[in-house]
Amino acid sequence: MAFQPILDIVTQRPFAFEALVRGSNGESAATVLSSVTSENRYAFDQQCRVAAIEGAVAAGILETDAKLSINFLPNAVYSPLACIQLTLKTARATKFPTERLIFEFTENEEMTDxxxxxxxxxxxxxxxxxxxxxxxxxxxxxxxLLAKFQTDYIKLDMELIRGIEQSMPRRMIVEGVVRIARSLGITVIAEGVETTAEYTVLKELGIRYIQGYLLARPGFMSLPASSFFDDRNTRAA
Structure with missing residues (x-):
């Protein structure tokens, strides 16, 4: 696993670290995911959960108060209670508090169920x-999808973020999503932030949690620190 911080721009500290699958030699997520089939999907999902928790603990997440965000495959979960048992066992074994776990999902294909x-x-x-x-x-x-069920967080896709400072439609869409999310009690996270201009607009729109290369790249088997706020504070001084 690689880990990328989701930073809280108010406290200037990591709110969470997202676990991102990598090959044992650092191969990309796309390379690893290309080998996932309907036959091995369940085993893969289970192994990713274990690797994420064990890897984050080994990297020092218990020395912080950050949460751990793990991607999961909805189609690999035949029973929420049964399929969570290995995750709970791993959390107990590593002494990782389960209330600090976030499970995020995405579907490239339309969900039929x-x-x-x-x-x-x-x-x-x-x-x-x-x-x-x-x-x-x-x-x-x-x-x-949001009308059918509400999660604690929504992570804005990077296509909505890219060049938002130059695109009024993007800005208005993100502003609308933030307003809807706030009304539903959902926290918005902006991912894929790569420029200071994007960051500035997102901050103006009231988004508190930011993730992207501007702040920190994923660290392979490590929890990368970010110098973004230190640099900004130094310039301001």
Missing amino acids: TEHVKTIIESYTKMGFGTAIDDFGAGHAGLG
């Missing part, structure tokens, strides 16, 4: 986990 996903979300919420819709605003992860 949204009731199943809703059941997973509701079950995870009852267990005390955070939940998130990743890549919100891309593909089928949009307002229609």
